[in-house]
């Protein structure tokens with residue numbers, strides 16, 4: 351499973367938000383997209399997952415034009431958690447999670463036992479099984495986020511796209527979410543493409559990082575190759591040092607004193 355975007359250009363009316371974008375995503379990898387606010391991260395994510403139309407370029411999934419897939423077939427390959435999402439207020443957790451099985455229903459037919467098994471697996475994997483009878487509105491931010499991830503997992507996608515999955519979570523829930531992503535990637539081999547703001551976390555969890563600046567790709571590569579003093583200055587206009595500490599596999603970003 352792989353997704354290749356070639357020379358994608360996306361515009362909102364006259365405003366070109368993303369241009370000349372090439373992306374190659376592989377199953378089994380964790381790819382993180384970073385960049386300042388408004389640099390086009392969400393736009394790219396939406397364009398390659400077909401939530402948004404692009405003006406130029408082509409996106410291929412397994413060498414076939416992405417536009418040629420039926421929507422259910424597409425949802426069996428990729429699962430998407432957009433940056434903002436809302437659930438109807440009176441939804442129970444397990445009912446929301448079960449929505450992920452929609453792509454596997456055809457002509458009213460479904461394999462109830464199989465569905466049940468996967469729904470329970472997804473709720474257990476994300477640690478929301480005990481919340482299953484609760485209404486989604488009674489969940490905390492961290493719980494709700496895990497419920498959404500469970501819903502995406504229930505689709506059994508080969509690749510999942512998470513736009514800022516940790517925003518608004520406290521540090522402990524941020525780390526829980528990162529651990530969960532890492533575990534799912536390791537155990538099920540699911541490909542993960544996400545947008546993160548915390549560059550320290552991006553360094554730790556990613557196999558590859560893509561840096562966006564003003565609608566274009568600024569750089570791409572292994573985390574420690576991409577997150578450099580120069581990149582931080584060029585892209586974020588931030589002064590910092592990148593330091594290696596004995597016993598850690600990845601460097602730390604040390605910001606200049608305020």
Ligand code: ADP
Pocket residue numbers: 362365367385386387388389390391392393394
């Ligand atoms: P990021 O996710 O990196 O913060 P976005 O992809 O959301 O950035 O936005 C990229 C640019 O496109 C920004 O300048 C933003 O203001 C603009 N933009 C995003 N969504 C819309 C929209 N629906 N209509 C018009 N402009 C938009």
Ligand code: MG
Pocket residue numbers: 391392393433513545
């Ligand atoms: Mg965004």
